[in-house]
Amino acid sequence: MFDKLKEQPADSLLALIKAFHADPRQDKVDLGVGVYRDEQGRTPVMRAVKLAEKHLLETQDSKRYLGPEGDLTFVNLLKPIIFGAGRDLLDQIVGIQTPGGSGALRLGAELVAAANPNARVWLGTPSWPNHAPIFRSARVAVADYRFVDLEMQKIDFARVVEALSSATAGDVVLLHGCCHNPTGIDFTAVQWKQIAALLVERKLVPFIDLAYQGLGDGLEQDAEPARLILDAVDEAMVAYSCDKNFGLYRERVGALYLVSRNSRELQIADTNMASLARVNWSMPPDHGAAIVRAILESAELTEIWKTELQEMCARVNGNRAALAAAHPDLAFIALQRGLFSNLAISKETVAALRLKHGIYMAVTGRMNLAGMQPADAGAIVKALHAEGSLNAPAA
Ligand SMILES: Cc1ncc(COP(=O)(O)O)c(C=O)c1O
Numbered sequence: 001m002f003d004k005l006k007e008q009p010a011d012s013l014l015a016l017i018k019a020f021h022a023d024p025r026q027d028k029v030d031l032g033v034g035v036y037r038d039e040q041g042r043t044p045v046m047r048a049v050k051l052a053e054k055h056l057l058e059t060q061d062s063k064r065y066l067g068p069e070g071d072l073t074f075v076n077l078l079k080p081i082i083f084g085a086g087r088d089l090l091d092q093i094v095g096i097q098t099p100g101g102s103g104a105l106r107l108g109a110e111l112v113a114a115a116n117p118n119a120r121v122w123l124g125t126p127s128w129p130n131h132a133p134i135f136r137s138a139r140v141a142v143a144d145y146r147f148v149d150l151e152m153q154k155i156d157f158a159r160v161v162e163a164l165s166s167a168t169a170g171d172v173v174l175l176h177g178c179c180h181n182p183t184g185i186d187f188t189a190v191q192w193k194q195i196a197a198l199l200v201e202r203k204l205v206p207f208i209d210l211a212y213q214g215l216g217d218g219l220e221q222d223a224e225p226a227r228l229i230l231d232a233v234d235e236a237m238v239a240y241s242c243d244k245n246f247g248l249y250r251e252r253v254g255a256l257y258l259v260s261r262n263s264r265e266l267q268i269a270d271t272n273m274a275s276l277a278r279v280n281w282s283m284p285p286d287h288g289a290a291i292v293r294a295i296l297e298s299a300e301l302t303e304i305w306k307t308e309l310q311e312m313c314a315r316v317n318g319n320r321a322a323l324a325a326a327h328p329d330l331a332f333i334a335l336q337r338g339l340f341s342n343l344a345i346s347k348e349t350v351a352a353l354r355l356k357h358g359i360y361m362a363v364t365g366r367m368n369l370a371g372m373q374p375a376d377a378g379a380i381v382k383a384l385h386a387e388g389s390l391n392a393p394a395a
Helices: 012-022 047-059 072-083 088-092 100-115 131-137 157-166 189-202 219-232 263-280 287-297 299-326 347-357 374-386
Strands: 093-099 120-125 141-146 172-176 205-210 235-241 253-260 340-342 366-368
Touching: 047 287, 047 299, 072 088, 072 093, 072 219, 072 235, 072 253, 072 287, 088 093, 088 219, 088 253, 093 100, 093 263, 100 131, 100 205, 100 235, 100 253, 100 263, 120 131, 120 157, 131 141, 141 157, 157 189, 172 189, 189 219, 205 219, 219 235, 253 263, 253 287, 287 299, 299 374, 347 374
Parallel strands: 120 141, 120 172, 172 205, 205 235
Antiparallel strands: 093 253, 235 253, 340 366
16 A cells, blocks of 8 residues: 555755754854744743643643543633633634644634535745645645745735635635744735725635734734734634744644634534544644643733743844844844744755855745844844845945
8 A cells, every 4th residue: 555655755844953953063043943942042841831730730630531622711711812802702703622723724624625615715825834735635725826025025915905806705815813924024904904805895714824923013913913804704714823822832732713793603613613623633632722721720820921922022023123233135024023034045045054154044045033143143144145145234
Protein backbone atom coordinates (compact mmCIF):
# COMPACT_ATOMS: atom_id res chain seq x y z
CA MET A 1 0.00 0.00 0.00
CA PHE A 2 2.61 2.55 1.00
CA ASP A 3 4.46 2.18 -2.31
CA LYS A 4 1.64 4.24 -3.89
CA LEU A 5 2.46 7.27 -1.76
CA LYS A 6 4.47 10.25 -2.99
CA GLU A 7 7.06 11.78 -0.73
CA GLN A 8 5.89 15.08 0.79
CA PRO A 9 8.20 18.07 1.23
CA ALA A 10 9.57 18.65 4.73
CA ASP A 11 8.53 21.80 6.59
CA SER A 12 11.15 24.37 5.56
CA LEU A 13 10.80 26.26 8.87
CA LEU A 14 11.87 23.18 10.83
CA ALA A 15 15.04 22.94 8.73
CA LEU A 16 15.61 26.62 9.47
CA ILE A 17 15.41 26.01 13.24
CA LYS A 18 18.08 23.30 12.93
CA ALA A 19 20.34 25.47 10.81
CA PHE A 20 20.00 28.35 13.30
CA HIS A 21 20.96 26.19 16.27
CA ALA A 22 23.96 24.77 14.41
CA ASP A 23 25.20 28.28 13.47
CA PRO A 24 28.12 29.21 15.80
CA ARG A 25 27.93 32.97 15.11
CA GLN A 26 27.24 34.97 18.28
CA ASP A 27 25.44 37.78 16.49
CA LYS A 28 22.98 35.58 14.54
CA VAL A 29 19.34 36.73 14.54
CA ASP A 30 16.39 34.33 14.29
CA LEU A 31 13.44 35.94 12.53
CA GLY A 32 12.28 32.54 11.26
CA VAL A 33 10.02 30.56 13.49
CA GLY A 34 6.48 31.79 14.14
CA VAL A 35 6.38 31.94 17.93
CA TYR A 36 6.75 34.76 20.45
CA ARG A 37 10.25 35.31 21.83
CA ASP A 38 11.29 37.31 24.87
CA GLU A 39 14.44 39.44 25.35
CA GLN A 40 16.48 36.28 25.94
CA GLY A 41 15.15 34.63 22.80
CA ARG A 42 13.03 32.19 24.81
CA THR A 43 9.38 31.25 24.35
CA PRO A 44 8.60 31.04 28.06
CA VAL A 45 5.63 29.49 29.83
CA MET A 46 3.60 32.51 30.95
CA ARG A 47 3.43 33.13 34.70
CA ALA A 48 -0.39 32.98 34.67
CA VAL A 49 -0.14 29.58 32.95
CA LYS A 50 2.30 28.22 35.55
CA LEU A 51 0.02 29.38 38.37
CA ALA A 52 -3.02 27.86 36.66
CA GLU A 53 -1.16 24.56 36.19
CA LYS A 54 -0.25 24.56 39.88
CA HIS A 55 -3.90 25.16 40.74
CA LEU A 56 -5.00 22.33 38.42
CA LEU A 57 -2.46 19.94 39.89
CA GLU A 58 -3.85 20.61 43.34
CA THR A 59 -7.55 20.64 42.52
CA GLN A 60 -8.26 18.51 39.44
CA ASP A 61 -9.90 15.34 40.74
CA SER A 62 -10.76 13.49 37.54
CA LYS A 63 -9.67 13.08 33.95
CA ARG A 64 -12.86 11.44 32.80
CA TYR A 65 -14.08 12.11 29.26
CA LEU A 66 -15.76 15.46 28.66
CA GLY A 67 -17.36 14.87 25.25
CA PRO A 68 -16.73 16.04 21.68
CA GLU A 69 -17.49 19.67 22.57
CA GLY A 70 -14.66 19.68 25.13
CA ASP A 71 -14.72 22.07 28.06
CA LEU A 72 -17.75 24.30 27.55
CA THR A 73 -16.85 26.50 30.51
CA PHE A 74 -13.62 27.33 28.67
CA VAL A 75 -15.60 27.98 25.46
CA ASN A 76 -18.04 30.29 27.28
CA LEU A 77 -15.44 32.16 29.33
CA LEU A 78 -13.68 33.17 26.12
CA LYS A 79 -16.87 34.53 24.55
CA PRO A 80 -16.88 37.98 26.19
CA ILE A 81 -13.16 38.37 25.48
CA ILE A 82 -13.67 37.67 21.79
CA PHE A 83 -17.15 39.02 21.12
CA GLY A 84 -17.40 41.73 23.80
CA ALA A 85 -18.91 41.60 27.29
CA GLY A 86 -22.62 42.23 27.73
CA ARG A 87 -23.53 42.25 24.06
CA ASP A 88 -26.75 40.77 22.62
CA LEU A 89 -24.63 38.96 20.08
CA LEU A 90 -23.45 36.54 22.79
CA ASP A 91 -26.85 34.80 22.70
CA GLN A 92 -26.48 34.13 18.99
CA ILE A 93 -23.23 32.22 19.27
CA VAL A 94 -22.43 28.56 19.93
CA GLY A 95 -18.94 27.17 20.30
CA ILE A 96 -16.92 24.01 20.65
CA GLN A 97 -13.39 23.42 21.91
CA THR A 98 -10.92 22.35 19.22
CA PRO A 99 -7.28 21.24 19.02
CA GLY A 100 -5.87 24.71 18.36
CA GLY A 101 -6.90 27.22 15.75
CA SER A 102 -5.94 24.60 13.16
CA GLY A 103 -8.57 22.20 14.53
CA ALA A 104 -11.14 25.01 14.45
CA LEU A 105 -10.33 25.78 10.81
CA ARG A 106 -10.51 22.10 9.88
CA LEU A 107 -13.84 21.64 11.66
CA GLY A 108 -15.21 24.81 10.08
CA ALA A 109 -14.07 23.64 6.65
CA GLU A 110 -15.84 20.30 7.15
CA LEU A 111 -18.98 22.10 8.27
CA VAL A 112 -18.90 24.16 5.06
CA ALA A 113 -18.47 20.97 3.01
CA ALA A 114 -21.41 19.34 4.82
CA ALA A 115 -23.71 22.38 4.65
CA ASN A 116 -22.98 23.61 1.15
CA PRO A 117 -20.77 21.34 -0.99
CA ASN A 118 -20.79 23.96 -3.77
CA ALA A 119 -19.40 26.73 -1.60
CA ARG A 120 -15.94 28.04 -2.36
CA VAL A 121 -13.76 29.72 0.21
CA TRP A 122 -12.25 33.03 -0.89
CA LEU A 123 -8.74 33.37 0.42
CA GLY A 124 -6.64 36.51 0.01
CA THR A 125 -2.97 35.68 -0.49
CA PRO A 126 -0.35 35.57 0.78
CA SER A 127 -1.85 33.83 3.78
CA TRP A 128 -0.86 31.34 6.48
CA PRO A 129 0.48 28.44 4.35
CA ASN A 130 -1.85 25.94 6.03
CA HIS A 131 -5.10 27.75 5.13
CA ALA A 132 -5.57 26.51 1.56
CA PRO A 133 -4.47 22.89 2.29
CA ILE A 134 -6.86 22.65 5.26
CA PHE A 135 -9.84 23.67 3.12
CA ARG A 136 -8.81 21.54 0.15
CA SER A 137 -8.32 18.46 2.30
CA ALA A 138 -11.85 18.98 3.62
CA ARG A 139 -13.03 19.05 -0.03
CA VAL A 140 -13.82 22.76 -0.06
CA ALA A 141 -12.73 24.53 -3.26
CA VAL A 142 -10.38 27.45 -2.64
CA ALA A 143 -10.65 30.61 -4.73
CA ASP A 144 -7.49 32.54 -3.99
CA TYR A 145 -6.68 36.06 -5.05
CA ARG A 146 -3.54 38.10 -4.46
CA PHE A 147 -4.56 41.01 -2.26
CA VAL A 148 -1.32 42.33 -0.83
CA ASP A 149 1.30 44.05 -2.94
CA LEU A 150 4.51 43.26 -1.03
CA GLU A 151 6.60 45.71 -3.08
CA MET A 152 4.30 48.51 -1.95
CA GLN A 153 3.54 46.85 1.42
CA LYS A 154 -0.11 47.73 0.77
CA ILE A 155 -3.43 46.00 0.42
CA ASP A 156 -4.77 46.15 -3.11
CA PHE A 157 -8.33 46.78 -1.94
CA ALA A 158 -9.71 46.89 -5.46
CA ARG A 159 -8.74 43.21 -5.73
CA VAL A 160 -10.67 42.43 -2.56
CA VAL A 161 -13.76 44.19 -3.88
CA GLU A 162 -13.37 42.45 -7.23
CA ALA A 163 -13.01 39.02 -5.58
CA LEU A 164 -15.98 39.42 -3.26
CA SER A 165 -18.07 40.86 -6.09
CA SER A 166 -17.48 37.74 -8.17
CA ALA A 167 -18.28 35.35 -5.30
CA THR A 168 -21.56 33.45 -5.35
CA ALA A 169 -24.16 33.73 -2.58
CA GLY A 170 -23.28 31.17 0.09
CA ASP A 171 -19.53 31.28 -0.59
CA VAL A 172 -17.24 31.63 2.41
CA VAL A 173 -14.71 34.43 2.88
CA LEU A 174 -11.70 33.76 5.05
CA LEU A 175 -10.57 36.86 6.95
CA HIS A 176 -7.67 37.30 9.37
CA GLY A 177 -9.28 39.03 12.35
CA CYS A 178 -6.06 40.87 13.25
CA CYS A 179 -2.26 40.59 12.95
CA HIS A 180 -2.27 39.20 9.41
CA ASN A 181 0.08 36.25 8.92
CA PRO A 182 2.44 36.63 7.03
CA THR A 183 2.22 40.34 6.13
CA GLY A 184 1.22 42.15 9.33
CA ILE A 185 -1.04 44.29 7.11
CA ASP A 186 -4.60 44.50 8.40
CA PHE A 187 -7.57 46.20 6.77
CA THR A 188 -8.31 49.76 7.93
CA ALA A 189 -11.55 50.45 9.83
CA VAL A 190 -13.03 51.95 6.65
CA GLN A 191 -12.08 48.86 4.62
CA TRP A 192 -13.60 46.54 7.25
CA LYS A 193 -16.88 48.46 6.92
CA GLN A 194 -16.76 48.09 3.15
CA ILE A 195 -16.08 44.35 3.52
CA ALA A 196 -19.03 44.01 5.93
CA ALA A 197 -21.30 45.75 3.40
CA LEU A 198 -20.09 43.50 0.58
CA LEU A 199 -20.62 40.35 2.65
CA VAL A 200 -24.19 41.41 3.34
CA GLU A 201 -24.88 42.51 -0.22
CA ARG A 202 -23.42 39.34 -1.79
CA LYS A 203 -24.81 37.00 0.93
CA LEU A 204 -21.34 35.65 1.76
CA VAL A 205 -20.37 33.90 4.97
CA PRO A 206 -17.33 35.28 6.79
CA PHE A 207 -14.98 32.78 8.40
CA ILE A 208 -12.81 34.86 10.71
CA ASP A 209 -9.48 33.42 11.79
CA LEU A 210 -8.54 35.06 15.09
CA ALA A 211 -5.21 33.56 16.11
CA TYR A 212 -3.36 36.55 17.59
CA GLN A 213 -5.87 38.52 19.70
CA GLY A 214 -3.95 40.80 22.05
CA LEU A 215 -0.69 40.74 20.10
CA GLY A 216 -1.55 43.66 17.80
CA ASP A 217 -2.95 46.66 19.69
CA GLY A 218 -4.57 44.94 22.68
CA LEU A 219 -7.35 42.45 23.40
CA GLU A 220 -10.27 44.82 22.82
CA GLN A 221 -8.83 46.66 19.83
CA ASP A 222 -7.82 43.45 18.06
CA ALA A 223 -11.38 42.09 18.32
CA GLU A 224 -13.07 45.19 16.92
CA PRO A 225 -12.99 44.19 13.22
CA ALA A 226 -14.45 40.75 13.98
CA ARG A 227 -17.22 42.32 16.08
CA LEU A 228 -18.03 44.82 13.33
CA ILE A 229 -18.38 42.01 10.78
CA LEU A 230 -20.42 39.80 13.12
CA ASP A 231 -22.83 42.64 13.88
CA ALA A 232 -23.49 43.08 10.16
CA VAL A 233 -24.06 39.54 8.86
CA ASP A 234 -26.66 36.84 9.51
CA GLU A 235 -24.23 33.92 9.73
CA ALA A 236 -20.52 33.58 10.45
CA MET A 237 -17.81 31.31 11.77
CA VAL A 238 -14.85 32.21 13.98
CA ALA A 239 -11.76 30.02 14.40
CA TYR A 240 -10.00 31.03 17.61
CA SER A 241 -6.56 30.11 18.90
CA CYS A 242 -5.29 30.50 22.47
CA ASP A 243 -1.95 29.05 21.47
CA LYS A 244 -0.26 32.39 20.90
CA ASN A 245 -1.93 34.79 23.34
CA PHE A 246 -1.60 32.27 26.20
CA GLY A 247 1.74 30.88 24.91
CA LEU A 248 0.26 27.37 24.92
CA TYR A 249 1.36 26.31 21.43
CA ARG A 250 1.94 22.60 21.92
CA GLU A 251 -1.08 22.17 24.20
CA ARG A 252 -3.32 22.79 21.15
CA VAL A 253 -5.97 25.16 22.52
CA GLY A 254 -8.67 26.63 20.33
CA ALA A 255 -12.36 26.93 19.67
CA LEU A 256 -14.75 27.16 16.76
CA TYR A 257 -17.70 29.53 17.17
CA LEU A 258 -20.76 29.78 14.95
CA VAL A 259 -22.92 32.88 14.77
CA SER A 260 -26.49 32.92 13.47
CA ARG A 261 -29.56 35.08 13.93
CA ASN A 262 -31.69 31.94 13.57
CA SER A 263 -31.63 30.10 16.90
CA ARG A 264 -33.04 26.84 15.53
CA GLU A 265 -30.45 26.69 12.73
CA LEU A 266 -27.73 27.59 15.19
CA GLN A 267 -28.71 24.72 17.43
CA ILE A 268 -28.70 22.29 14.49
CA ALA A 269 -25.31 23.58 13.33
CA ASP A 270 -24.06 23.03 16.88
CA THR A 271 -25.00 19.33 16.74
CA ASN A 272 -23.17 19.08 13.41
CA MET A 273 -20.01 20.57 14.92
CA ALA A 274 -20.13 18.01 17.71
CA SER A 275 -20.61 15.06 15.37
CA LEU A 276 -17.80 16.24 13.07
CA ALA A 277 -15.52 16.61 16.09
CA ARG A 278 -16.46 13.10 17.17
CA VAL A 279 -15.24 11.52 13.92
CA ASN A 280 -12.12 13.66 13.75
CA TRP A 281 -10.62 13.54 17.23
CA SER A 282 -13.48 12.25 19.36
CA MET A 283 -12.63 14.81 22.02
CA PRO A 284 -10.12 17.64 22.15
CA PRO A 285 -7.11 17.45 24.51
CA ASP A 286 -8.06 18.92 27.87
CA HIS A 287 -5.00 20.30 29.59
CA GLY A 288 -4.49 23.54 27.67
CA ALA A 289 -8.16 24.51 27.77
CA ALA A 290 -8.26 23.69 31.49
CA ILE A 291 -5.37 26.12 31.98
CA VAL A 292 -7.20 28.87 30.10
CA ARG A 293 -10.37 28.14 32.09
CA ALA A 294 -8.46 28.30 35.38
CA ILE A 295 -6.97 31.65 34.36
CA LEU A 296 -10.28 33.15 33.26
CA GLU A 297 -12.12 31.84 36.33
CA SER A 298 -9.72 33.77 38.56
CA ALA A 299 -9.74 37.57 38.52
CA GLU A 300 -6.19 37.54 39.86
CA LEU A 301 -4.83 35.16 37.21
CA THR A 302 -6.73 37.00 34.47
CA GLU A 303 -5.04 40.23 35.53
CA ILE A 304 -1.60 38.57 35.50
CA TRP A 305 -2.29 37.08 32.06
CA LYS A 306 -3.49 40.40 30.62
CA THR A 307 -0.42 42.21 31.95
CA GLU A 308 1.93 39.60 30.49
CA LEU A 309 0.12 39.72 27.14
CA GLN A 310 0.41 43.52 27.09
CA GLU A 311 4.15 43.21 27.75
CA MET A 312 4.52 40.75 24.87
CA CYS A 313 2.55 43.04 22.59
CA ALA A 314 4.63 46.06 23.63
CA ARG A 315 7.86 44.17 22.99
CA VAL A 316 6.83 43.23 19.45
CA ASN A 317 5.68 46.77 18.69
CA GLY A 318 8.92 48.11 20.20
CA ASN A 319 10.91 45.93 17.81
CA ARG A 320 8.73 47.15 14.95
CA ALA A 321 9.48 50.75 15.94
CA ALA A 322 13.24 50.05 16.18
CA LEU A 323 13.41 48.50 12.72
CA ALA A 324 11.25 51.22 11.20
CA ALA A 325 13.45 53.91 12.75
CA ALA A 326 16.62 52.26 11.41
CA HIS A 327 15.79 52.99 7.77
CA PRO A 328 13.14 55.19 6.13
CA ASP A 329 12.30 52.45 3.62
CA LEU A 330 11.33 50.18 6.52
CA ALA A 331 8.90 52.72 8.02
CA PHE A 332 5.99 50.49 6.98
CA ILE A 333 7.00 47.93 9.63
CA ALA A 334 5.85 50.26 12.42
CA LEU A 335 2.41 50.53 10.83
CA GLN A 336 1.90 46.76 10.67
CA ARG A 337 0.77 44.55 13.53
CA GLY A 338 1.33 41.10 14.99
CA LEU A 339 4.43 38.94 14.88
CA PHE A 340 5.09 39.15 11.16
CA SER A 341 6.14 41.33 8.28
CA ASN A 342 6.90 40.00 4.82
CA LEU A 343 9.72 41.65 2.88
CA ALA A 344 9.53 41.63 -0.91
CA ILE A 345 12.85 39.84 -1.36
CA SER A 346 13.88 36.81 -3.39
CA LYS A 347 14.73 33.44 -1.91
CA GLU A 348 18.33 34.04 -3.07
CA THR A 349 18.45 37.19 -0.94
CA VAL A 350 16.93 35.28 2.00
CA ALA A 351 19.70 32.67 1.59
CA ALA A 352 22.41 35.36 1.38
CA LEU A 353 21.09 37.05 4.54
CA ARG A 354 21.35 33.73 6.34
CA LEU A 355 24.71 32.55 4.97
CA LYS A 356 26.62 35.84 4.90
CA HIS A 357 24.99 37.76 7.75
CA GLY A 358 23.49 35.18 10.13
CA ILE A 359 20.00 36.67 9.70
CA TYR A 360 17.41 33.90 9.48
CA MET A 361 13.94 34.30 8.03
CA ALA A 362 11.41 32.17 6.17
CA VAL A 363 12.23 31.52 2.50
CA THR A 364 9.26 33.72 1.53
CA GLY A 365 10.87 36.75 3.22
CA ARG A 366 8.58 36.56 6.24
CA MET A 367 10.18 37.91 9.41
CA ASN A 368 9.07 37.23 12.97
CA LEU A 369 9.60 40.56 14.71
CA ALA A 370 9.60 38.86 18.11
CA GLY A 371 12.84 37.09 17.16
CA MET A 372 15.00 40.24 17.32
CA GLN A 373 16.15 42.75 19.91
CA PRO A 374 15.84 46.49 19.23
CA ALA A 375 19.65 46.58 19.12
CA ASP A 376 19.63 44.15 16.14
CA ALA A 377 17.88 46.70 13.90
CA GLY A 378 21.15 48.25 12.67
CA ALA A 379 22.63 44.84 11.71
CA ILE A 380 19.45 43.85 9.87
CA VAL A 381 19.44 47.11 7.90
CA LYS A 382 23.16 46.76 7.10
CA ALA A 383 22.64 43.21 5.84
CA LEU A 384 19.63 44.17 3.70
CA HIS A 385 21.67 47.01 2.24
CA ALA A 386 24.66 44.74 1.57
CA GLU A 387 22.35 42.39 -0.35
CA GLY A 388 20.93 45.22 -2.46
CA SER A 389 17.49 45.19 -0.83
CA LEU A 390 17.76 48.64 0.73
CA ASN A 391 19.42 51.91 -0.22
CA ALA A 392 22.39 53.01 1.88
CA PRO A 393 21.26 53.70 5.44
CA ALA A 394 21.31 57.40 6.29
CA ALA A 395 24.55 58.41 8.02
C1 LIG B 1 -3.26 32.83 10.88
C2 LIG B 1 -3.19 31.57 11.67
N1 LIG B 1 -4.29 30.87 11.89
C3 LIG B 1 -4.28 29.73 12.61
C4 LIG B 1 -3.12 29.24 13.15
C5 LIG B 1 -3.17 27.94 13.91
O1 LIG B 1 -2.90 28.08 15.24
P1 LIG B 1 -2.81 26.83 16.22
O2 LIG B 1 -1.37 26.64 16.54
O3 LIG B 1 -3.63 27.21 17.39
O4 LIG B 1 -3.37 25.66 15.50
C6 LIG B 1 -1.93 29.93 12.93
C7 LIG B 1 -0.67 29.40 13.46
O5 LIG B 1 0.41 29.81 13.19
C8 LIG B 1 -1.96 31.13 12.19
O6 LIG B 1 -0.87 31.85 11.97
